[in-house]
Amino acid sequence: MDRETFNKLVLDQLPRMQQFAIRLTGDPDVAEEIMQEAMVRATRRRRTFRGESRFSTWLMRIVINAFRDHLAASRHAQSPLPEGLPDPRGDDPSRTAAAADLGDMVARMVSALPPRQREVLVLSAYEQLAPSEIGGVLGITEQNVRTNLHHARQRLRNQLAAYAPEVRP
Amino acid sequence: MNDPHQHPSEQDPLDDLLAGARWPEPSPASQRRLEQRWLHLARQRRRRQRWAAALATAAGLLIAAGVALQLTTDGTDQPGQTSESIATAPPRESDDDDPTENPPAPSGQQPQDPEEDAFVREPTPLEAQLARLAHQQPAPRKEASQPDPLRRRITEAIDRIAERTDRADIPAEAEKLVDRAPSKRQLQRHLIRSARDGSDNRRLAAARLLAEVATEQALPDLVKLAEEPALRRVLLPAIGPLCNVEQLAALIERWDDEPARRRLMIELAGRDTRPAVERLLALAQDSRMRPLALAAAEEAPLPLDRLLDYFDDPHVEKRLAAACLIGRAADLPTLRRLARMIERDEHRRPAIAAMVCSENEQAAAFLNLLRKKRGLASVVQSLEHRMKSKPRL
Numbered sequence: 001m002d003r004e005t006f007n008k009l010v011l012d013q014l015p016r017m018q019q020f021a022i023r024l025t026g027d028p029d030v031a032e033e034i035m036q037e038a039m040v041r042a043t044r045r046r047r048t049f050r051g052e053s054r055f056s057t058w059l060m061r062i063v064i065n066a067f068r069d070h071l072a073a074s075r076h077a078q079s080p081l082p083e084g085l086p087d088p089r090g091d092d093p094s095r096t097a098a099a100a101d102l103g104d105m106v107a108r109m110v111s112a113l114p115p116r117q118r119e120v121l122v123l124s125a126y127e128q129l130a131p132s133e134i135g136g137v138l139g140i141t142e143q144n145v146r147t148n149l150h151h152a153r154q155r156l157r158n159q160l161a162a163y164a165p166e167v168r169p
Numbered sequence: 170m171n172d173p174h175q176h177p178s179e180q181d182p183l184d185d186l187l188a189g190a191r192w193p194e195p196s197p198a199s200q201r202r203l204e205q206r207w208l209h210l211a212r213q214r215r216r217r218q219r220w221a222a223a224l225a226t227a228a229g230l231l232i233a234a235g236v237a238l239q240l241t242t243d244g245t246d247q248p249g250q251t252s253e254s255i256a257t258a259p260p261r262e263s264d265d266d267d268p269t270e271n272p273p274a275p276s277g278q279q280p281q282d283p284e285e286d287a288f289v290r291e292p293t294p295l296e297a298q299l300a301r302l303a304h305q306q307p308a309p310r311k312e313a314s315q316p317d318p319l320r321r322r323i324t325e326a327i328d329r330i331a332e333r334t335d336r337a338d339i340p341a342e343a344e345k346l347v348d349r350a351p352s353k354r355q356l357q358r359h360l361i362r363s364a365r366d367g368s369d370n371r372r373l374a375a376a377r378l379l380a381e382v383a384t385e386q387a388l389p390d391l392v393k394l395a396e397e398p399a400l401r402r403v404l405l406p407a408i409g410p411l412c413n414v415e416q417l418a419a420l421i422e423r424w425d426d427e428p429a430r431r432r433l434m435i436e437l438a439g440r441d442t443r444p445a446v447e448r449l450l451a452l453a454q455d456s457r458m459r460p461l462a463l464a465a466a467e468e469a470p471l472p473l474d475r476l477l478d479y480f481d482d483p484h485v486e487k488r489l490a491a492a493c494l495i496g497r498a499a500d501l502p503t504l505r506r507l508a509r510m511i512e513r514d515e516h517r518r519p520a521i522a523a524m525v526c527s528e529n530e531q532a533a534a535f536l537n538l539l540r541k542k543r544g545l546a547s548v549v550q551s552l553e554h555r556m557k558s559k560p561r562l
Contacts, residue, residue: 007211011208019192027547028193030551036203036484126187153183
């Protein structure tokens with residue numbers, strides 16, 4: 001692929017990748033940092049894109065690697081509970097949930113999943129990739145993808161059950 | 170969005186919730202910064218590739234020329250004859266020790282040191298600055314055949330200062346000399362000569378006078394004299410203001426002398442020009458220089474408004490370097506300004522980073538409040554971690 005086409009493709013993909021990074025991190029500022037690092041890596045690895053996968057998945061792999069390095073550097077890999085959630089043990093969980101924005105809350109819960117589960121869920125639910133493609137992006141087996149996806153959904157169900165009883169397993 | 174191996178045909182309420190998840194949108198400023206950064210990276214890459222292509226072409230041409238020369242030599246040489254091409258052929262390995270075989274450096278070009286020869290690399294801008302300073306012609310040493318009045322007056326002033334040391338009124342002595350000298354240049358020349366030769370006391374006295382009267386023309390001599398630590402101390406107040414930004418940075422890198430570096434860094438940090446701020450930010454991103462740059466930020470009249478403009482820079486490292494410098498220099502009005510920026514979500518992250526770098530108690534109290542705010546605690550935490558423990562910003 002010639003340089004001009006490559007530059008244009010990256011530019012076209014920037015908004016999507018930025019949104020992808022925001023979903024992974026839950027923080028637009030951190031996402032911007034990750035994107036900056038990912039862009040530097042993309043320029044260095046241009047020749048590794050040989051057209052065997054979609055350009056967007058090639059770029060996602062780079063963003064994910066930058067995201068993992070960021071986690072390793074900041075040692076915030078595990079955040080047990082998303083920040084700012086209303087306490088489900090409060091007086092009336094359903095009322096609290098209604099008051100809080102459920103959409104915001106779900107987003108924060110997704111972005112607080114363990115990193116691998118988060119990656120799999122975001123790629124599956126928001127990037128609409130098939131398990132085989134997710135496996136290719138993350139460098140894991142399809143079975144591993146399914147297992148992580150199952151655990152991620154299970155964890156979300158448990159956390160959300162107090163606010164949205166219909167998701168109760 | 171169903172879990173692929175769990176009831177794929179049923180509509181799972183969890184999928185509805187996932188579809189309704191709402192993340193914060195990236196700000197237009199953030200999108201613009203990313204685009205700018207990408208365009209910058211693409212341009213940088215293109216320039217590098219052009220350079221590589223040009224170098225490869227030049228190398229190819231050189232090899233071709235060498236081969237052609239060799240072929241010509243082989244074809245025209247006859248036994249017993251000495252052709253011109255042999256006389257101009259490059260020296261053989263066995264001739265390496267013969268100094269006459271080494272071609273002289275072309276005029277205007279400085280001889281390189283052996284390390285440079287080994288790697289044959291372009292000097293960096295800083296090295297070039299130092300080389301220019303070091304190789305500028307110092308004031309010529311003109312031996313006076315008869316004592317002129319200026320020389321006599323300088324000698325007397327130096328004597329007075331050398332005798333009285335700390336009690337001497339250097340500015341007054343210097344002013345008298347300037348008033349009576351035919352030109353400042355001549356006065357500098359005499360003082361430089363006196364600072365080079367003589368007893369330590371007299372040289373020091375001459376250097377102190379020189380620091381009072383020095384102009385830009387004397388800078389190369391000042392830098393040479395300042396290689397001597399005792400003279401450096403008295404010459405530094407003159408050297409700093411006379412240096413341009415690149416010269417300041419070159420000396421900061423070169424002198425392994427903490428107080429001198431600190432003084433020069435303060436000089437750099439106090440300059441309200443774009444090149445100076447760019448250089449300061451570069452030094453603040455260098456883990457070796459960062460403590461020095463931050464310490465200087467506390468003492469220099471930092472150009473805060475110019476630094477605040479960098480909160481919108483496409484380079485995140487530069488944004489955070491600017492934030493850190495501002496944080497170190499921040500007084501109460503600046504902290505209030507930063508707090509307003511955070512409250513309005515205007516360059517929130519660098520503004521919080523500045524607060525994190527500040528050693529002001531008010532900043533610490535404000536950060537404590539932020540830690541209790543939904544959505545900001547993790548930002549504060551991650552920036553604290555980044556700004557305080559990472560060697561690079």
